[in-house]
Amino acid sequence: xxxxxxxxxxxxxKILDIVINSLxxxxxxxxxxxxxxxxxxxxxxxxEGSVDGALLAETVGEIVLEAHEKKKILxxxxxxxxxxxxxxxxxxxxxxxxxxxxxxxNLQSNDDKDAGEANLIGQFGVxxxxxxxxxxxxxxxxxxxGTDSAFKWESDGATGYSIEPAERDAAGTTITLHLKKxxxxxxxxxxxxHLVKKYSDHVAHPIKLVDDNGEMTTxxxxxxLWTKAPKDISPEDYKSFxxxxxxxxxxxxxxxxxxxxxxxxFTNLLFAPSTPPxxxxxxxxxxxxxxxxxxxxxxxxxxxxxxxxxxxxxxxxDTPSLDLNVSREMLQQxxxxxxxxxxxxxxxxxxxxxxxxxxxxxxxxxWGNFGKVIKEGLYEDNENREKIxxxxxxxxxxxxxxxxxxxxxxxxPDGQSDIYYLTSxxxxxxxxxxxxxxxxxxxxxxxxxxxxxxxxxxxxxxxYKDKKFISISRGEIDIDSIKSDDAPKEDSADAxxxxxxxxxxxxxxxxxxxxxxxxxxxxxxxxxxxxxxxGMDIQMERMMKAQNPNFEGAPKILEINGGHDLIKAMQSAxxxxxxxxxxxxxxxxxxQAQILxxxxxxxxxxxxxxxxxxxxxxx
Ligand code: ADP
Numbered sequence: 001x002x003x004x005x006x007x008x009x010x011x012x013x014k015i016l017d018i019v020i021n022s023l024x025x026x027x028x029x030x031x032x033x034x035x036x037x038x039x040x041x042x043x044x045x046x047x048e049g050s051v052d053g054a055l056l057a058e059t060v061g062e063i064v065l066e067a068h069e070k071k072k073i074l075x076x077x078x079x080x081x082x083x084x085x086x087x088x089x090x091x092x093x094x095x096x097x098x099x100x101x102x103x104x105x106n107l108q109s110n111d112d113k114d115a116g117e118a119n120l121i122g123q124f125g126v127x128x129x130x131x132x133x134x135x136x137x138x139x140x141x142x143x144x145x146g147t148d149s150a151f152k153w154e155s156d157g158a159t160g161y162s163i164e165p166a167e168r169d170a171a172g173t174t175i176t177l178h179l180k181k182x183x184x185x186x187x188x189x190x191x192x193x194h195l196v197k198k199y200s201d202h203v204a205h206p207i208k209l210v211d212d213n214g215e216m217t218t219x220x221x222x223x224x225l226w227t228k229a230p231k232d233i234s235p236e237d238y239k240s241f242x243x244x245x246x247x248x249x250x251x252x253x254x255x256x257x258x259x260x261x262x263x264x265x266f267t268n269l270l271f272a273p274s275t276p277p278x279x280x281x282x283x284x285x286x287x288x289x290x291x292x293x294x295x296x297x298x299x300x301x302x303x304x305x306x307x308x309x310x311x312x313x314x315x316x317x318d319t320p321s322l323d324l325n326v327s328r329e330m331l332q333q334x335x336x337x338x339x340x341x342x343x344x345x346x347x348x349x350x351x352x353x354x355x356x357x358x359x360x361x362x363x364x365x366x367w368g369n370f371g372k373v374i375k376e377g378l379y380e381d382n383e384n385r386e387k388i389x390x391x392x393x394x395x396x397x398x399x400x401x402x403x404x405x406x407x408x409x410x411x412x413p414d415g416q417s418d419i420y421y422l423t424s425x426x427x428x429x430x431x432x433x434x435x436x437x438x439x440x441x442x443x444x445x446x447x448x449x450x451x452x453x454x455x456x457x458x459x460x461x462x463x464y465k466d467k468k469f470i471s472i473s474r475g476e477i478d479i480d481s482i483k484s485d486d487a488p489k490e491d492s493a494d495a496x497x498x499x500x501x502x503x504x505x506x507x508x509x510x511x512x513x514x515x516x517x518x519x520x521x522x523x524x525x526x527x528x529x530x531x532x533x534x535g536m537d538i539q540m541e542r543m544m545k546a547q548n549p550n551f552e553g554a555p556k557i558l559e560i561n562g563g564h565d566l567i568k569a570m571q572s573a574x575x576x577x578x579x580x581x582x583x584x585x586x587x588x589x590x591x592q593a594q595i596l597x598x599x600x601x602x603x604x605x606x607x608x609x610x611x612x613x614x615x616x617x618x619x
Contacts (some may be wrong), residue, residue: 002164002165003162003163003164003165004162004163005009005160005161005162005164005294006087006093006160006161006162007159007160008093008161010161014464022588023115023511027133027134027183028186028195028199029199030130030131030133030134030320031076031128031186031188031192031195031196031200032195032198032199032200032244033128033130033131034076034128034130034131034175035063035076035126035196035199035200035203035207036076036203036244036247037128038063038076038078038080038173038205039078039079039080039204039205040080040201041080041081041082041172042061042062042063042078042079042080042081042172042205043080043204043300044081044363045057045061045079045080045081045082045145045171045299045490046061046296046297047297047299048081048145048567049145052146054146055081055145055146055171056147057079057170057171057172058170059079059170060205060206060530061078061079061080061178062078062079062205062206062208063076063077063078063203063205063206063207064077064078064205064209064210064216065078065192065196065207065208065209065210065219066191066208066209067186067187067188067192067209068187068394069184069187069188070216070234071187072179072180072181072184072187073176073177073178073179073187073570074135074176074177074179074186074187074192075174075175075176075177075542076174076175076177077172077173077174078172078173078205079171079172079338080145080172080173080395081144081145081171082142082143082144082145082147082171082172082173083140083142083144083151083153083173083413084142084144084147084149084151085151085163087144088140088142088151088153089163090154091128092128092140092153093161101579104344113217129157131157131177132157132184133183134177134179134180134186135157135177135178135179135180135183136157136178136179136180137154137156137157138154138155138157138175138176138177138178139152139153139154139175139176139178140152140173140174140175140176141153141166141168141173141174141176142153142168142172142173142174143170143171143172144171145166145171145172146171147171149165150165150167150168151163151164151165151166151529152165152166153165156211158192162412164558174436179366182610189209189211189275192209192219193209196209196219197220197241197504198240199244200220200239200244201220201221201240201241201244201538202220202221202223202225202237202241202244202245203220203221203222203244204222204224204297206218206220206222207219207220208224214523217344220606221304222352224292224318225237225238225241225269226257226267226268226316227267227295227318227319230257230258232313234259235387238252238255238257239251239252239273241269242255242271242314242315244286245290245314245315245316246271246273246314246315248273248275248277248314248474249275249456250273250274250275250418251274252271252272252273252274252314253269253271253272253273253355253362253366254271254272254348254349254351254352254355255269255270255276256268256270256271256272256315256347256351257270258347260340261584262323263339264319264336264339264340264343265319265321266317266318266319266321266340266343266345267316267317267318267319267614268315268316268317268318268347269315269316269319270289270313270314270315270316270317270344270348271313271314271315272312272313272348272352272366272370273312273612274366274369275312275314275369276369276370279314280311280312280370281372281373285308285311285328285376286301286303286311286598287302287303287305287308287310287311287313288300288301288304288311288314289302289305289313289314289315289316289317290315290316290317291316291317291318291319292316292317292318292319292564293303293318293319294318294319294320295321298322300344303316304337304345304346305337305340305341305344306341306345307341307345307375307377307384308376308377308379308380309376309380309388310344310345310348310351310374310377311373311380312373313348314368317340317344319335319336319340321340322334322336322337323560326400331559339454345384349387349388349391351382352391353390353391354532356391363393364393364401364402367392367402369575371392371393371451372451372453374388374391374392374452375388375451375453375454375457376457377399378392378453378457378461379456379457379460380455385460386557387460387466387524389405389406390406390447391404392405393461394408394447394448394449395447395448396408396445396446396447396448397422397425397431397436397439397440398440398443398444398445398446398447399445405419405465406465408447408457409464409465409467411445412445413443413444413482413483413484414482414483415481415483416444416479416482417467417468417500418467418468418469418470418524419447419463419464419467419468419469419470420444420445420446420447420470420471420472420477421447421448421449421458421469421470421471421472422435422436422446422447422448422449422453422471422472422473423444423449423450423455423458423471423473424448424449424598425450425452425598426448426450426598427450428446429596429597429598430448430450431448432596433596433597434525434528434596435521435528435530436472436592437470437521437522437523437524437525438479438519438520438521438522439472439479439521440523441523442479442484444479444482444484445485446472448609458471460538469532472521472531473528473530473531473597474530474531474532474533475530475531475532475533476520476530476533477520477521478520479520479521480520494562495517495518495562495581497562497571498518498560498562498567498571498573498592500561501567501570501571502516502517502518504575504582504586505558505560505589508582508583508586508587509558509586509587509590510553511592512590512602513529513555513556513557514532514554514555514556514557514559515532515557515558516557516560517557517558517559517560518558518559518560518561518562519559519560519561519562521559522548522559522560522561522563522564523561523563524561524564525561525588525593525596526560526561526564526566526567526592526593527558527559527560527561527589527590527593527597528559528561528593528597529556529557529558529590529593529594529597530556530557531554531556531557532554532555532556532557532588539553541553545603552602558589558590558593560589566585569584570585570586581613581617583591584613584614585614586611587606587607587610588607588610588611588614589608591603591610
């Protein structure tokens, strides 16, 4: 008999130590994680068996718990797909799996462990390794469906693991936990019954407990909850179903349960989470809704049930309108699938709107977590863009709470016909931007867009309700004609007074700017940089920058504030005698404006030199 010994991949031991010791208060969730793996294995076997009948189990899929409290042993068996030797190395020998890894990275960087812990578990789940929270030795005996040999994987969760040939009749997996002394409660029938009810009641396969006489009792409800009438389902049932089907720990923000009849028939029981899942921004942007056909699980990997901007939805869609035997590719192209998706989007939108009416503060919190994802729809979902924008919320320069576009438009003063916005990569920078000054002086509100996706969707959506989106950091915006009751009218500087200064700045900064002029909007800052009206679009500039970090972008226009004492002093200085310091000041005006836009000055050394010189002169 050959035993192969393996050490865990680099750092795995250390990482395991964190899982085992940091999750102390939530130890009991190990059972849910193992049951959920068993349930996945049963689903996988059913699905693969529908392609290759030889893989199907002879008996109904089930999960069996067997406990010996005195011996401190708990066994969890399933007749699912099983693992062969290579699978064991791959699936149980590494901790590279994105969820566990992300979870641990987060845990390590999270100083406030106690407060963050439950929340983190909610986001990530911890998977197979959670077994080591309660066991000091774990054995996995498994036979993969369609193969003849079984293997045993064994580990103490500290240094490594071994794999050796083993005996097992039917395909499937048995996980044996040798419980730590302090954790022998997990081999008590009472405790197991309670935990299965609490965490795994809605697992779609029977979870059975074997007693000393070999009698089996089913512990979970094993019903398709979505087939019941909503009035017969309690909020607790919904939550526990959501937690089990979505592998989540939070409360659902939305529960959407309804049945569509007519041309296309389906039932959906969908949930919007309240806590963002860890993989929300994975590049794949996969959705995880479970697709059933007549109560038979088909896949949790069907990306066409909902658009990507709704990928955070969890739950079940069950339909008799799709053909069980069609391949995944066919499924995706099927007309029925398109219809289901359309209906789901409509339903989700209407539920979100209801929620906004009922509790808009709660929606604002939800928006804070999921808004970035929903806004992807503004960019890529032509069909739904107009609808999506209605549920979008924005920060703005004049309001402390989030606002809708509708509310923005309603509050526009007489004479304002466009929607003003400012993009920035950072909210803290945006709120103090000199671009806002003229608008602030007249109490004109400006949307502050700081998510990367904002640059993209705004390019796709030139207007909303006949109001154009206008960037205030671009071109010249005439806000003189906009009425404002509260703000005193500022005397705007006369550009004619600054002809020489402007000419000098243009000459000094010839390589750096496309033009210089007196600003119509600055009130307190001496300068700002604006994009040329018809120059390269900001989105384009951003994409160019992503490809070439040295890309500077199109030269901007330097606007100076004629009402500012510095600018006045520069104008009255004697150009012939003070050439050098005036050039330094022009450059500093430019560099300062760059900094306020979140950029690093083009020539950092020169900038520091100039600044030092001016500091020195000021004494
Ligand atoms: P996850 O389930 O999120 O992938 P886990 O750490 O829980 O991560 O499990 C790792 C992998 O081990 C699973 O993806 C699966 O391939 C395999 N596995 C775990 N338990 C079983 C089981 N009972 N039957 C078959 N494979 C399993």
